[in-house]
Amino acid sequence: MPTTDNPLRFIHISDTHINPDTNYTLDYAQYTPLIGAQALVKAVNDLPFMPDFILHTGDVAYDPVPEVYPEIKTLLETLKAPIHYLVGNHDDAKAIQRVLMGRNAETIQDYLYYDFEVKEVHVVCLDSNGAHNPQYPSGTVTDEQLIWLNDICRSDDERPLVIAVHHNIIPTGVPWLDTWMRMENGEAFHDIVSQARARLCGVFFGHIHQNITTLRDGVMYVAASSSWCQFYSYPIPENTRHSPDIITNPGFNVVSISEQTTFIRRHTFAIK
Numbered sequence: 193m194p195t196t197d198n199p200l201r202f203i204h205i206s207d208t209h210i211n212p213d214t215n216y217t218l219d220y221a222q223y224t225p226l227i228g229a230q231a232l233v234k235a236v237n238d239l240p241f242m243p244d245f246i247l248h249t250g251d252v253a254y255d256p257v258p259e260v261y262p263e264i265k266t267l268l269e270t271l272k273a274p275i276h277y278l279v280g281n282h283d284d285a286k287a288i289q290r291v292l293m294g295r296n297a298e299t300i301q302d303y304l305y306y307d308f309e310v311k312e313v314h315v316v317c318l319d320s321n322g323a324h325n326p327q328y329p330s331g332t333v334t335d336e337q338l339i340w341l342n343d344i345c346r347s348d349d350e351r352p353l354v355i356a357v358h359h360n361i362i363p364t365g366v367p368w369l370d371t372w373m374r375m376e377n378g379e380a381f382h383d384i385v386s387q388a389r390a391r392l393c394g395v396f397f398g399h400i401h402q403n404i405t406t407l408r409d410g411v412m413y414v415a416a417s418s419s420w421c422q423f424y425s426y427p428i429p430e431n432t433r434h435s436p437d438i439i440t441n442p443g444f445n446v447v448s449i450s451e452q453t454t455f456i457r458r459h460t461f462a463i464k
């Protein structure tokens with residue numbers, strides 16, 4: 193079991209959005225996704241300790257273009273710690289499994305969900321790219337995954353639990369987050385994970401390009417910054433679409449888990 197003196201330490205990264213066109217960017221972004229991802233790798237590798245693992249909460253690629261994943265592999269395999277991937281709405285689930293995870297045809301899933309254990313902490317990764325309103329970049333977690341997650345969360349397993357998924361889950365009062373971006377069956381998801389609140393260290397997600405935290409019913413939901421461009425979110429009715437945040441640096445979360453505590457440092461890095 194991890195302790196304060198010997199915690200589980202992982203790095204939560206998200207939304208690298210690497211594009212096959214290395215010159216690709218958007219008008220409000222300050223640099224290309226590739227430059228951001230390269231700086232991310234350097235910043236993580238320069239940390240003064242070796243993380244137990246890195247958790248990428250999805251949107252690894254800009255678009256689900258399978259050809260880009262070998263290039264992504266070349267870059268992200270220079271990270272010194274092992275990396276675990278989730279699928280974002282801009283990703284190709286099968287290319288992630290084949291290229292980045294080295295799975296063969298027999299073990300590739302339609303939806304990428306799996307679990308693993310490090311230092312007696314149980315880490316559960318889900319795929320929130322189920323059927324959803326096609327007008328929005330929202331998502332759902334499939335019933336099959338919810339049944340699996342429910343079995344985990346209602347069990348008498350005493351290990352600390354980390355849950356990860358791409359989409360934001362809980363309504364926040366920010367219209368573009370709640371209507372445009374959110375997991376459409378987030379309420380069902382929350383009801384399930386709440387059963388494990390006593391041992392749940394946090395639900396880690398991405399998708400929204402900002403490092404916000406939401407607490408509900410004793411469950412902490414933690415987003416990581418993108419390594420590319422950031423967005424604002426204001427809890428006002430006018431905030432119906434994303435607002436580029438050109439001031440805030442990119443970043444990632446340094447997460448330390450001990451038997452009693454989840455400690456998160458919001459680490460940022462500058463692009464030179």
Ligand SMILES: [Fe+2]
Nearest residue numbers: 251280281399
């Ligand atoms: Fe996304």
